[in-house]
Amino acid sequence: MGEPIGFVGLGIMGEPMATRLARAGLPLVVWNRSERAARALADVGAEVAPDPRTVFARARIVILMLANADAIDAVLRAPGAGLGDLVAGRIVVNMGTIAPAVSQRLAADVAAAGGVLVEAPVSGSRRPAEEGALVGMLAGPEDAVAEVAPILEHLCASITVCGAVPAALTMKLSVNVFLIALVTGLAESFHFAEQHGLPLATLRQVLDAGQMASPISRVKTEKVVGEDWAPQASIRDVLMNADLIVDAAREAGIASPLLDVARALYAESVAQGDGALDMVAVLHAITARTVAAGDADADAEVRIRPAQGPSEHPALVAVWRSAVDATHDFLAREDRDAIEAALADAYLPAVHLAVAEVGGRVVGFAGMHDGALEMLFVDAAHHGRGVGSALLAHAIAEHGIRRVDVNEQNASAARFYERRGFEVAGRSETDDAGRPYPILHLRLGSGGV
Template identity: 55%
Template sequence: MTMNGSVSPVGFLGLGVMGQPMALNLARTGTPLVVWNRTAARCAPLRDLGADVAETPAEVFARARTVIVMLVDEAAIDAVLRRGTAEFPAFVAGRTLVVTSSITPEYSRALAAEVGAHGGTYVEAPVSGSRIPAEQGALVGMLAGDEAVVEALRPILQPVCRAVVYCGPVGHALLMKFAVNLFLNVMVAGLAEAAHFAGQQGLDLRQFQAVLDAGPMASGVSRLKVAKLVERDFSVQAAVSDALNSARMISETARASGTAAPLIDLTRALLAETVALGAPREDMIAVVRALEARTTAGGEGAPLQQLAEDRSG
């Protein structure tokens, strides 16, 4: 698809584990795109599908009226948007900024106020789902901001999200994601602990998988993660370091609001131990490594990997 002056493309900043498949789904369904990523090689698949690749973020803002941001954290957003410089007002004036990154509600509200002060429109748009749902266009979008603007964005987000839920004022979409991710993080840690427990008792992990997959607790997440445990496949769908960052933000938000949330604190500790063991960019199910290390340190048995190898041999 060749873009021309008669069609304003959608801008897309950030083509990482989540951003690239999201942008690819937009390109495949005919959305005109102008994309930028710090590592230029990540742009190649988008170029192959007809998207224009910008040399700088400034070029994206110069050409697009709606810009989707999927950058790794708040520091990256500030740097790419040039907050605090004369470039920032020119970037956002007359644009709709759709921020899908995992950030704090406080940061999001402050950014929204600055965008509005310079004549732009801000939409908070975190998504629920990891790399595979992103590839399948099956994310769940949680949107906050002006409801009329959110409604106008639904057709743009349709190739990316199987559902879009309006959550209210800026801040509420991120708080909704925190609530959902609290469940996700604790569930994955619980699954890892259950599999580790099964392995330590000498049970066949494939039989554990069969029972869990057939039962009432099975879900898309459990089926994917238990398969990764059985195969010892820690290739990333959602990274440990990202899960730890999510757990940190949830824990701090709970503490600031006086909300009891002991399970996310325990999960946060296990994730931090997993990062310290050298697995920050493995899949979050690698939290089992922390359980294995605790077990080994306590002299209570061999790690899950050794047990699996012993059974397969």
């Protein structure tokens, strides 16, 4: 037996990938948070480590197949273990998908600690992972890439060397733009056919026989027709990828119109409780939109209700993004990112939330605290349809709201409140966080509604 290879993370993708390596005769030492997957690897000959530190102690090349950057940090920067203690003299192979900018910083940190980072993201879902048919992308120092490539050959039908970090992850996100657009479009195709009374099996037959058919489309058409929603790539993971793509696009100053729409749909899917289902189950969110729009009278009526707690936060964040994209072009990129990062965990839990629905779909929300309207956002597609007015009326009538602060650069918001009886009572040169965005302090006048 040769020198063992470390493998950390045995989830939907990691388990079949590690299993293939073990069955190919490569000595493996593995670790996973849950014992079930680790036991399955032990059954095919892998050594199961009690913790990540042991994996790094036993192996010079360690593969990470973890869910996100936070999970990577939890392994590499665990309390009581310095990064250098783990990675010095080792090649760390990140096969998970994280933001390219985060990967670039991680590569620098690993290098400073005496190790080498190789990016090795893959395109493909669980079935290609089981079959060794993934498409691999590599980036990093040439000598390290040359060592890692033969290992990936057991997992991939093809491998492309992309250059230096973060080129492989940037390439992976580029691939995922097409993947997400393809599967979302496929789901809408089935929805369109179903709503017109066409047999879904017949649509599958036509699609699978046509020029647009591909291995991924054939797998997903089979799942839709069979109502098999077991995840190959879960909706929650796809939403994470869509977030990474749109964020990278904004950082680069480029448009991402298809992914903006797709991301909203996947956020709605997560909010509906479908986050653990396969990505093609986004079909349910598309269907929900049709159901919501089915009754013209109901569609025109705005319903205000209390928020349903943290499970609804992804849908509220999606509304926030849509509203901010339409009205807050004055925000610097880093400030917008900081606000969004804190929204679900800090800002939303700190206020009493009211949600606006149109035809059963969340299209706006307001947050109130101690007599002040702390936030009011409406999905851009519903601007001018009375949603904001309904939320404001509710905040005033039910929560006694008399104060609101508005960004001075957001002239349309200032006009909205002034037309409803709010008056400027003061001005601050910066916002509450000290950022250079002047704030107008408005108070409801005696004649306001």
